[in-house]
Amino acid sequence: MLAENFDEIIEKRRSNRRFDPEVKVPDEVIKRSLERAILSPNSSNMQLWEFYWIKSQEEKEKYTAFCLGQSAAKTAQQIVVFVTRKDLWAKHAKWNLDRLKQGITGEPNKLQKRGLDYYGKLMPLAYRSDWFGFFAFVRRMISFFGGLTKPFYRMGGKADQRVTVHKSCALAAQTFMLSIAAEGFESCPMEGFDEKRVKQALNLPCGAEINMIIAVGKGTPEGVWGPRFRIPYEEVVFER
Ligand SMILES: Cc1cc2nc3c(=O)[nH]c(=O)nc-3n(C[C@H](O)[C@H](O)[C@H](O)COP(=O)(O)O)c2cc1C
Structure with a gap:
């Protein structure tokens, strides 16, 4: 039963790049999803991550530009920036x-x-x-x-340290996106953004890095670019 529910969430989570402007995403959905994200496994429980929830309309418009005008950012109802903080x-x-x-x-x-x-x-x-x-x-x-x-x-x-903190932060991002799917909404993770400008806007020190930016909203059928394709199981899973 639990596994079936989980399968449903995995199936439901698709990257959606066009959100319905008429459907708002309640703040509680984002808050609950961030609370779940914080429970993600992370290296040595060091929790070298931060989550910047972009709430104001004015700020969201800035992020559309930072995300290079991507439609996921442009149509997002909510935006969360996932940040690594190895400096902390x-x-x-x-x-x-x-x-x-x-x-x-x-x-x-x-x-x-x-x-x-x-x-x-x-x-x-x-x-x-x-x-x-x-x-x-x-x-x-x-x-x-x-x-x-x-x-x-x-x-x-330093490169190894960066890998360590990005791994943990990406796990938090995945928990967040699965939670968004479980809450009945859609998301799109983005790495297509101007990191320098995002860091400046968030007033982050040089040791911080942007892991990904996640756009959230009520997805539309046009927002999914096609069926989900993956390289076959046999080509990526090896038994020894
Ligand atoms: C780290 C990361 C960065 C991504 N960056 C972008 C992006 O900038 N723009 C975009 O449209 N999709 C982006 N995606 C979404 C992927 O294209 C998508 O996950 C992949 O094509 C598989 O599709 P699915 O998420 O629907 O299963 C990103 C995904 C990940 C994990």
């Missing part, structure tokens, strides 16, 4: 650390000690960066020597 790693590591500490009374047990080390030592090691690439070099050396004789988590430079 220290704050979020501390947040996790503080939450762990709150649950510890007396001497920490083995699991608690591991948690304290994880957020107190491993996260700084994984996320710290500098202009000269010193920390990236240290991480690569640790990974190289640690991985010589046994499987080892491979840490790297």
Whole structure:
């Protein structure tokens, strides 16, 4: 039953690029969907993401231009910008650390000690960066020597950190879109936008990046560009 409902949601979620101007999307739908998105799995529970809900008509018009005039943005009733914030790693590591500490009374047990080390030592090691690439070099050396004789988590430079935060943010975006479908509306994820202008408009620091922008509305049949095609299962799924 649960799987059947899920199948229905998966079938229903299509990228729709033309929304019905007559049908409003209630704010509660977006709020509930963002609340669900926040529950998405994310790397180390660091939650290095932010969600900018573009509400005012004036702002929405700006985003149509930022999204290069795409019809999904132009006709959207609601727009949400999904942002990665790898620059907030220290704050979020501390947040996790503080939450762990709150649950510890007396001497920490083995699991608690591991948690304290994880957020107190491993996260700084994984996320710290500098202009000269010193920390990236240290991480690569640790990974190289640690991985010589046994499987080892491979840490790297800024590009690897960016991949990590974008993975988690995209999962949140997917939860959001599935939720929108479950609520009876349609969405369109967009990466066709002017990132520089979006970042400026949101007043974001250079460490932040735009993951995707999602347009939401009541979809129309013309908004779906055709049947859903996928490369066959056998060509993309490999059993070993
Ligand atoms: C990261 C990402 C970026 C996308 N960017 C755009 C976009 O800028 N404009 C657009 O019309 N569709 C965009 N799409 C939608 C894809 O074209 C669409 O998901 C794909 O064709 C499969 O169709 P479906 O979503 O209906 O299953 C994007 C999808 C993803 C996941």
